[in-house]
Amino acid sequence: xxxxxxxxxxxxVSLGERATINCKSSQSVLxxxxxxxxxxxxxxxxxxxxxxxIYWASTxxxxxxxxxxxxxSGTDFTLTISSLQAEDVAVYYCQQYFNTLFTFGPGTKVEIx
Amino acid sequence: EVQLVExxxxxxxPGGSLRLSCAASGFSFSNYAMSxxxxxxxxxxxxxxxxxxTDGSVYYADSVRGRFTISRDSSKNTLYLQMSSLRAEDTAIxxxxxxxxxxxxxxxxxxxxxxxxxxVSS
Numbered sequence: 320x321x322x323x324x325x326x327x328x329x330x331x332v333s334l335g336e337r338a339t340i341n342c343k344s345s346q347s348v349l350x351x352x353x354x355x356x357x358x359x360x361x362x363x364x365x366x367x368x369x370x371x372x373i374y375w376a377s378t379x380x381x382x383x384x385x386x387x388x389x390x391x392s393g394t395d396f397t398l399t400i401s402s403l404q405a406e407d408v409a410v411y412y413c414q415q416y417f418n419t420l421f422t423f424g425p426g427t428k429v430e431i432x
Numbered sequence: 433e434v435q436l437v438e439x440x441x442x443x444x445x446p447g448g449s450l451r452l453s454c455a456a457s458g459f460s461f462s463n464y465a466m467s468x469x470x471x472x473x474x475x476x477x478x479x480x481x482x483x484x485x486t487d488g489s490v491y492y493a494d495s496v497r498g499r500f501t502i503s504r505d506s507s508k509n510t511l512y513l514q515m516s517s518l519r520a521e522d523t524a525i526x527x528x529x530x531x532x533x534x535x536x537x538x539x540x541x542x543x544x545x546x547x548x549x550x551x552v553s554s
Contacts, residue, residue, distance in 0.1 A: 371541060
């Protein structure tokens, strides 16, 4: 199985400041034949199902604000919220879909400082 | 508008069985791969099972293989998860999820239902 790790476990950021979440996979999720990273980011607010934010490591899902961006390749990835808003308080998960034993990271809780 | 509505959760004794349903609407259900993902209360997400959109290939997490069976009834636009030999560690909210893009299961999940809670306890 591909093991996904995230750091930090939680972070508190002031409104309008940048939040950065890291995700690392135990093996590369870059598919050489199409040069795509099989990595997604989800946001989950309390009492709600997860919401897809980013796929192919850096493609923003339709309707997702452009303050959310994804980067990275191979085994190391980052989700950045450029200017944290109150509605961004949530837990964020990375997920690999490189193989059919899909795995999620443990989550990073983002709060307001 | 895509809608996924899970049902069938509840309290079950260890060793018991339960069948979850996910009613889908707003998209061509038979053409899309679908998955079940679970979340124990207060914990993270765990993928459980997937079903491809064309050839009916099925995939399972090691933790449920041999105990859970995923299936679909395209005439009813409904996804199922038959769960047997349930254990306390199967207690979770179970979400059904539609993949982005089509029949290939190797895609992210772009729509999720609200989930149904399964509690395994004596």
